[in-house]
Amino acid sequence: MINQKSIVVLPLENLSSDLENEYFSDGMTEEIIAALSKVKGLKVAAKTSSFAFKEIKKDVRHIGNELGVSLVLEGSVRKFGDQVRITTQLIRTDNGFQIWSENFNRKLDDIFALQDEISLLVAERIRENYGHLELDEHLVTPSTESIDAYDTFLKAKFFLKRWNLKDIQKGALLFEQSAKLDPAFEMSLFGAGLCYSLLGSWGAMEKEYAFKRAESYFQKGGEGQRPKSVYAYHSLATHEFWGLWDYHAANKLILEALKMDPYEPDVHECLAELLTALGDFDAALSSINTSIQHNPLSPNHFYTRANIYYQQKQYDLAQSDLNKSLEIDPDFALSIQLKLACCIQQHNLEALKKLIDSRTDLKHPAQYLMLFHLTHGDEVIKESAVRAMIEKLGEVQPRPLMAYDLYLMAQISSTEALDMLKMKLSMQMGQVVFFKHENFLTPLRTDQEYQKLVSQYFPDDQLEHPEILQNATSKSLMAAAEVNHYTDILEDLMQNEHQYLDTSLTLRTLADTINLHPNKLSWLLNERLEKNFNDYVNSYRLKDFQRKAIDPQYSHLTLLGLAYESGFTSKSVFNEFFRKNTGVTPKAWLKKQKAN
Template sequence: MSNHLPMSSSNKSIAVLPFVNMSADPENEYFSDGITEEIINALTTVKGLKVIARTSSFAFKNKNIDVRTIGGQLGVSTVLEGSVRKFKKRVRITAQLISTNDGTHFWSKNFDRNLEDIFALQDEISLLIADQIRENFGHLNIQEHLIEAPTQNMEAYNLYLKGRYQHLMWDGPGIANAVELYEQCVAIDPSFALPYFGLAYCYAMSGSWGNNKGLLQMSEEKLSKGFKLDKQSYVGNFSKATLSFWGQWDFIKGQKYFLKAIEFNPSYTEAEEGLCELYTAVGYFEKAHWHTDNILKINPLSPNHYFTKANIHYLNEDYTKALECIETSLSINPGFTHPIALKQLCLILTKDYEKLNDFLDKTPLAERPEECRVLYKLVNPDDKIDVDISRVSSM
């Protein structure tokens, strides 16, 4: 179905919600998530269209929330919902566009294809969505194709999506699982660039955590192989920037490659977040603030971006604003330990022991509560609080 809606051209904006895995096997969630991310990435190439970043769109995964509420939280006029059913060598995708103004479904379509046609199908869906938005919102400059097949090997692509799914866990076990899957991927198809860049990122981060020069060298090697296949990959440039900044502490080279990644994909918030962290590390707080504000326009529900913003305020000794950003970050992800620890420091430096003590009592993930209370007393010796600092030597 397709109905023309009289929408303002100023509202050329969309959030692609996580496609629901309708396959019999719940383990196929990696595939439906991967399809969603590919469509988000494709739509970001349409100039003039505001596309909400993956992190914020995925904040609504498995949540039954009215699209009008979603539209208000994300600042978009359109939401794309869908589902994916994968069975043997077939895939069925349903997609529907919904107005966040009144909840009206103004376009929907079902697609049944062979799995080997997945790239053409993703391109077709993305183009149809962009065309519908142009029809309803006004002119958009849409390319002939939004997605190019990154590989002709479906087994390799399937492994890549599994690896990406693990990679986006953003933790040690996830990174380790991603490495294993990416390595299998390039073993099957050595001409597939994306898994090389995925490996480069994973090795760079793992190497930086433990200053493991062997892993950092492996990251360099994977980057070299990836760039031979795709010199203009924004993912590749982001991985190179990550290695340079976090693995080698080369701020100049890190900045160069973060900026190149953003040049190739201005909507790639991971690269802009990395640039914020780099500017914060070297004390360019004004630049860092500008980029965090810019990121939040398309990624308003990212707890990490609010933490980054809080950290900049903290380093600027503006603890009140830092606490405001921390509260926003924790409202999105209450289990995010970085802002929890930063809140403890802010409460110490604002001399608010009552709030600090209450927060420590009510927060199971608080960082070393007893030591934190002692630290408060050491920083604020004139405060008359009942804390035994004689134990500090044994801590």
């Protein structure tokens, strides 16, 4: 069953005359997603799932079913000069009805206030329609006072999220440029650090130089203080794990990030990768399943789970997840490489050849067939040919995503393979972080040198696992006497002052009228009166409609006219609410009343 308090923010359409402003509309989308994710009790589809629908026109009902959300926020952005115009529509996924829309025109200087305003209005509409949520006064706080620094930061994120080494290099330069415009901008400093850490870990840049730059930016971002964001903790944890192979340090940073956001998908993925390297597969699966639950359209999440299955020789399960990953992104390189490895391990030559033939972008495709025959011993391969292939693979730049040169060497010479493994481990190359359970290294497992390497690089003690908080029972926000007092005030406002006739009435304006905090009013309506705001107000409107419908002085009005006279503002809302509460249509109800 779909959680009613759930939403996906679809990528805002870029309507700017300059197509290069795509980064800005994407950035606005991500900021609204991040802001709404701060609301406890609200399920927000992660950005990867959201952006899976970029430039894809799909019925909101299909999107709702695919992501398990009840609402879609869609809209557009137009940036021109120092002005920005944003349109938004909040739509139900069960029937496609629009429940709210708004247009915003602001100066770029007000961009953070605009993000905050949109996010709060969306959250307000959700709790008015679907139940209690506690909202902070602000969901967005300015991360920098420099609009130019922020604009450049959005460009940098745009390149980083493409997750290929060339674009990560572009992202690093833009993060640096943003940090120069505002040296105190934490997000840009940690973004630059993350880029250089990734470039060094995966061999796209000389490691010592890259890590020196990464750590310099991390230090500037922290300034000796605790990081202020999940993004900062995640960047540091990624560096500690992929860059420095410090599992304990990475785990501590992950735990801190999860204290701030217990369900953040990318943080759980980082934890799953760390646990996979250690061989704690059950805990790794638990963590990546949390990622997939909150971000079901991430190719990387399905790859990560596939890798957990692969390490355990559960190749059918791995292939299933790799297929899902490649359905989302047919060119996701990590999944392609792992799928090739699965075909080899499954002794499925036909599937391997078919996959190789379908990919024109593979470098030295003969390596996979060579490894297949060496692994299964069903065809003689000359050692000289294997060594020639290993030499070719060693020259590929940037380095391949999987260590196939090492896997080939392990099939022909354990001694030389161990030397190669030691070299890669000394460089802490990302390609061998999972070597402890890599199945192509099975020929090395009985060697004492190999066992020493496992002991050297993996800690014996268990890491602390995060305790994921379950949705707690709603705490009481009001004393019994206060509940009774404000219930009486509400009843008087509705029955005697007919406040429900105000078509612009919102939970917040009603709270202002009775001098009660909106969070308390939301709690009172949902937890004590057992109705969300809209159902509460519409119940009075329904009674008003029924009274007027049988009153001769209103006989000149149509049923819809009567509905509007009673405070309803939408034909679809009126008809749906009437049928839900009476079991019949307004016309059938009136006919029955006249018959009686």
